[in-house]
Amino acid sequence: MNNTQHKRSCCPVACTLDILGDKWTLLIVRDMLLGRCYYKDFCQSPEKIATNILADRLGKLVEHGIAEKWIPDNVSGREAYRLTATGQSLKTVLESVAQWGLNNIKGTEARLKAKSK
Amino acid sequence: MNNTQHKRSCCPVACTLDILGDKWTLLIVRDMLLGRCYYKDFCQSPEKIATNILADRLGKLVEHGIAEKWIPDNVSGREAYRLTATGQSLKTVLESVAQWGLNNIKGTEARLKAKSK
DNA sequence: CACCAACGCTTGCGTTTTGCAAGTATGGCA
DNA sequence: TGCCATACTTGCAAAACGCAAGCGTTGGTG
Numbered sequence: 581m582n583n584t585q586h587k588r589s590c591c592p593v594a595c596t597l598d599i600l601g602d603k604w605t606l607l608i609v610r611d612m613l614l615g616r617c618y619y620k621d622f623c624q625s626p627e628k629i630a631t632n633i634l635a636d637r638l639g640k641l642v643e644h645g646i647a648e649k650w651i652p653d654n655v656s657g658r659e660a661y662r663l664t665a666t667g668q669s670l671k672t673v674l675e676s677v678a679q680w681g682l683n684n685i686k687g688t689e690a691r692l693k694a695k696s697k
Numbered sequence: 698m699n700n701t702q703h704k705r706s707c708c709p710v711a712c713t714l715d716i717l718g719d720k721w722t723l724l725i726v727r728d729m730l731l732g733r734c735y736y737k738d739f740c741q742s743p744e745k746i747a748t749n750i751l752a753d754r755l756g757k758l759v760e761h762g763i764a765e766k767w768i769p770d771n772v773s774g775r776e777a778y779r780l781t782a783t784g785q786s787l788k789t790v791l792e793s794v795a796q797w798g799l800n801n802i803k804g805t806e807a808r809l810k811a812k813s814k
Numbered sequence: 815c816a817c818c819a820a821c822g823c824t825t826g827c828g829t830t831t832t833g834c835a836a837g838t839a840t841g842g843c844a
Numbered sequence: 845t846g847c848c849a850t851a852c853t854t855g856c857a858a859a860a861c862g863c864a865a866g867c868g869t870t871g872g873t874g
Contacts, residue, residue, distance in 0.1 A: 680711025
């Protein structure tokens with residue numbers, strides 16, 4: 581991952597938060613881990629992300645090498661997004677976040693399942 | 698943890714991000730895991746958090762039951778902050794975030810160590 | 815006991831980001 | 845060729861952020 585932008589420190593936590601530290605990015609990654617890949621799919625998630633935010637975050641995920649555009653050739657010709665190997669490796673982060681939420685926030689329900697391949 | 702505020706969905710990832718999803722909160726938790734406890738300590742971290750943001754985030758961490766104020770009686774009478782049990786359990790999240798950063802962002806260096814008790 | 819510096823915030827203000835609604839361009843299908 | 849869904853972009857008001865300065869309290873020193 582190339583990091584041309586400002587880095588607050590060399591701490592891996594700080595650098596990761598520079599990329600993922602907001603309320604929306606990890607939710608898009610979550611959706612991609614669940615197998616969703618179309619813009620429309622992300623819009624339809626229960627959190628109801630605004631379309632300008634979604635477009636911005638998708639662009640940044642691609643820019644950081646976490647996701648990439650691709651055209652699923654088996655179905656319609658519409659372009660879609662999917663995680664790169666780097667993005668896939670965020671699964672452990674998502675799982676620890678989800679687990680913490682389940683343990684410590686009442687009213688949460690498990691939904692995250694790895695996409696079966 | 699009581700959640701009186703707006704919840705975007707019942708997804709544990711979304712709910713966790715409602716609390717921790719910004720560029721600063723987890724850095725404060727990181728510092729507390731490293732044993733830092735004074736306001737001044739957090740200010741002096743290399744990321745240089747602004748004092749108004751710090752005061753706001755400390756307040757929210759306390760409000761959410763992740764941190765608490767306490768007065769270390771062995772040293773000076775100045776009040777300090779420390780993680781609750783709920784906050785301590787964020788260690789696994791921090792570790793996975795740090796590991797992802799180390800693996801995927803060049804120029805990061807390991808610094809997070811558990812506070813030895 | 816008075817003074818003073820360090821500490822722990824709060825305030826003000828300009829800039830950036832967010833959230834919402836509306837608009838636009840493109841693709842696929844009838 | 846026309847229509848509708850999709851995939852964005854744009855505009856604008858509101859909220860959050862970043863920076864600098866200020867302010868009350870604490871703790872140590874003479």
